[in-house]
Structure formats: C-alpha cells, structure tokens
Amino acid sequence: MPELPEVEVTIKELKPKLVGRSITRIDVRNPRLRFPIPSEIQEIAGASVESLERRAKYIYMRTDHGTAVVHLGMTGHLSVVPPEKEIGKHDHWDMLLSDGNILRYNDVRRFGALLWTKGDPAELAPLRDLGPEPLSDAFNPEYLEKALAKRVLAIKCALMDNRIVVGVGNIYANESLFRAGIDPRRESGSITAEECGRLVAVIKDVISEAIESGGSTIKDFYTPDGEPGYFAQKLEVYGRTGEPCVKCGTPIEAVRLGQRSTFFCPKCQK
C-alpha cells in the first residue's frame, strides 16, 4: 500500500494524537508479521511518546522507554480509534493511550513490522544498510552516477533498491522514469551524468508533489483520518496500459521487471 509519501502523510496525521500521550499498555493479538513482534515490545508500557519520525518507509515512535519502529508493508494501516470500536479481522495490535483512545494496527497481508529498541533504531538489522533519503542533499546527481556505475541491472530496479535510495516504490519509480524520459529497462551503468541529474530532480519533484497531495490512493490507501490520497489522479503512466501517453498520445506499454509491473511510453522514454 504505502510508499514514502503515504508514510509521511500517516505520520503527519498521527502526531497530534500521539505525541505527549503515554502508552499505558500494548495488546498483541497476532505477532506474526514480516518479523515476529519481539516480546520486549511490552517494555513500552507506561512510556511517554516524545516524537514520530520517518526513515525510509519506517516510522519511529520515540518514547522515554525506547523506540518502537513500525513498517506498514503493503497493506498496513494505523489509526487512532475510540475504545468502544470493535476489533476487526486483521487488527493485529493495539496500543492503549493515556487519553483513552487506541492506536490500532491493521494489516491484511502481514508484510508489515513492529520492532523495538532501546538504542539507535538505525542500527536495527532491516535498517542498517539503507541508502540516502530521496529528499536529502545526500541524494544528488554525483552520488547517483557513482551508485549506478558499472551496474547492469535495469535502472528501474536500481531506483527501487533501498541501498541506492530509499522510499522509491513501484508507483514513483515508474512515474519518475517517465518524467525523466528514460526507458525503465536501460542498464543502470548506461545512464549518463546528465540523465542522473534529471532523475534526481524528478524523483525529488514526484515525491514532494505526492506528499503535498496526501499520497496516492490506488486501491485502498487512506490516511489515519480516513482521507484518500489524491496523487493517483496525477499518475501519468502507472496503471495506464494501452491508454494514450499524456505527452505524445502513443499507447502506454507494460512489461515486467523484477516481478513488478512496469509502465512506460515507448516513444518518450529512451
């Protein structure tokens, strides 16, 4: 479900409902997520929430007892609900808040995660090798050129590799390559310095615009407040197989790269 913009929007809406509250208790109904929820998560009981931050697609919930790290996987969703709200089929855990409400995690496919650390969350195994944030200065044309050099994998697969840059999922990889006019099947090592410059610029643009639009609602993404994202209306190639290219009218084509659907205009993307 969520790419970086969707996670960003989730955090923005949860902040005022969580920061400054305490977690009185956590109820784990099903610990079998992407990684088993560690039993140490119980240490969060009584902790005060200090901040919510994002790293890649992970959400850091910093407390005075330690940091809970949440990943939404493909179908994860966080919401703050009143105590009388009945528990649904895929509601895997609840954090009871000091104001009486509940932070509830729902995840149909269970590809998400809930981790716990008393140290630096960036040192946790799944986060250790993450590349730079796409909106940071560390993600720049020189960096990308070096990261792609001599690599033979398709440029689209490289952009979706978290060790090269984080937060660029299938939707935004497709959209960015279209805006940059680059064929997603190109070998990474064949991308020129000038093209790296274009790619970095459009990735920053696409992600910023998607955050401003509240994310992309394709099937079922909605924010903790139940709002859909509106970036889907601006998608130019994703999911548009056979429809005319917005620039030249040529039908959009679809191929499969790294087992993911890939959309492009055969005329505009070289």
Next chain:
DNA sequence: ATAATAACCTGAGGGC
C-alpha cells in the same frame, strides 16, 4: 559481489 527469482500473506477480480 551482483542479479534474478522465490517467498512471505490475503483478497479482489476476471475468465470459464
């Protein structure tokens, strides 16, 4: 080391 593939899950939708 790198690149491609399989795997983890559930549900929706299409074709027959």
Next chain:
DNA sequence: TGCCCTCAGGTTATTA
C-alpha cells in the same frame, strides 16, 4: 455459484 488464475503500493531470503 464456484474454481482457477493473476494481480497488488514491500522487503528479505535463496539461488545462480
């Protein structure tokens, strides 16, 4: 109505 197939916004584990 039901069965079988494919697809889905992510990431790790395994295999060449």
